[in-house]
Amino acid sequence: MSEPSGIARTAVREALGMPGLVLFASYLGFGSLARETGFGLGAGLVSTATGWALPGQMALVELWSIGASLLAVGLAVALTNTRLLPMVVTLLPLLRTGAAGRRAPRWCLYALAHVIAVTTWANAMRRLPDLPPESRLAWFTAYGATLFMVTMAGTAGGFFLAGVVPEPVTLGLVFLNPIYFLMLFAVDLKQRARVLALAFGLVMGPLLHPVAPTYGLLVTGLTAGTLAFVLDFYWSRRGR
Amino acid sequence: MAGNPVMGTGDVWLPLLVAAAVTYAARGLGVALGGRLDPNGAVFRWVGCVAYALLAGLVARMIVFPVGPLAAAGLGVRLAATAMALGVFWITGRSVLWGAVAGVAGLILLLWLAPSIV
Numbered sequence: 498m499s500e501p502s503g504i505a506r507t508a509v510r511e512a513l514g515m516p517g518l519v520l521f522a523s524y525l526g527f528g529s530l531a532r533e534t535g536f537g538l539g540a541g542l543v544s545t546a547t548g549w550a551l552p553g554q555m556a557l558v559e560l561w562s563i564g565a566s567l568l569a570v571g572l573a574v575a576l577t578n579t580r581l582l583p584m585v586v587t588l589l590p591l592l593r594t595g596a597a598g599r600r601a602p603r604w605c606l607y608a609l610a611h612v613i614a615v616t617t618w619a620n621a622m623r624r625l626p627d628l629p630p631e632s633r634l635a636w637f638t639a640y641g642a643t644l645f646m647v648t649m650a651g652t653a654g655g656f657f658l659a660g661v662v663p664e665p666v667t668l669g670l671v672f673l674n675p676i677y678f679l680m681l682f683a684v685d686l687k688q689r690a691r692v693l694a695l696a697f698g699l700v701m702g703p704l705l706h707p708v709a710p711t712y713g714l715l716v717t718g719l720t721a722g723t724l725a726f727v728l729d730f731y732w733s734r735r736g737r
Numbered sequence: 738m739a740g741n742p743v744m745g746t747g748d749v750w751l752p753l754l755v756a757a758a759v760t761y762a763a764r765g766l767g768v769a770l771g772g773r774l775d776p777n778g779a780v781f782r783w784v785g786c787v788a789y790a791l792l793a794g795l796v797a798r799m800i801v802f803p804v805g806p807l808a809a810a811g812l813g814v815r816l817a818a819t820a821m822a823l824g825v826f827w828i829t830g831r832s833v834l835w836g837a838v839a840g841v842a843g844l845i846l847l848l849w850l851a852p853s854i855v
Contacts, residue, residue, distance in 0.1 A: 547760070581760070
């Protein structure tokens with residue numbers, strides 16, 4: 498099963514397992530949020546297609562719904578999504594080799610980078626090293642494309658569901674947004690710096706909200722994040 | 738909240754465009770600068786911390802001070818459902834799916850069984 502079509506079919510099957518289910522559920526939440534905040538289906542789908550990273554999309558919809566300025570929205574989304582940059586840098590070396598040892602064309606890497614987000618990155622980092630180099634591009638393309646469709650379907654599904662199910666169910670779907678992320682963080686609590694950032698952010702976010710609803714989030718990210726980084730650095734120095 | 742539910746209001750498109758641009762910029766720069774950056778370097782560790790703190794702040798805010806429809810569910814309901822989600826998440830060996838199911842089901846049940854706290 499190392500010919501491209503076989504490996505692509507394997508990737509589709511893997512994508513439609515647990516990763517697809519979790520992403521579908523979380524995008525159901527995003528679609529409901531897009532309806533309930535008045536963001537709209539068209540904008541929700543365009544956001545999923547062009548953003549393809551739920552944290553930034555959630556920040557966009559939330560800040561837009563409280564009337565934040567363009568600058569505040571742009572900065573918050575940028576600060577949230579800059580974490581994608583090191584993901585691309587670490588995953589790309591695994592994808593560079595194309596079929597039959599040829600190097601993958603650059604445009605191909607620029608296109609594939611668009612579907613590098615937390616789920617695809619984590620699974621590809623685990624899966625790609627075991628695959629023969631000539632199968633990797635096929636696997637990742639099929640895996641990313643499948644999950645891309647799943648998120649689009651989830652966004653549309655959540656939007657329509659929120660309109661027809663009883664009110665408590667709609668609220669449950671919208672509630673998916675924050676709890677999904679809370680758990681996603683909790684999966685990844687091995688690094689001390691991130692635990693600190695999470696803890697400081699959880700406290701500062703709600704505290705600053707009544708004072709500065711739109712810029713509070715930016716201040717929270719920069720202050721709590723920098724504090725966590727500095728403390729972690731200081732403690733690791735002292736521990737040595 | 739005004740406007741067509743499907744198309745939304747007109748003022749979403751500019752923020753959407755900016756969000757799309759800054760998001761792709763992070764990925765495109767990753768490809769362009771690739772080998773010249775150390776993904777484990779101090780700058781990226783700081784960037785990771787800032788993103789985590791910002792998202793944690795956003796998540797906590799969405800639970801404590803929801804702007805949209807979630808405000809209709811009382812703070813007690815929201816906190817109880819969050820606790821249920823995290824509880825099931827730990828019991829099931831950190832399953833995000835089961836935790837999410839528990840949190841959503843918990844919120845719906847609480848709203849149905851005890852509408853008075855809404």
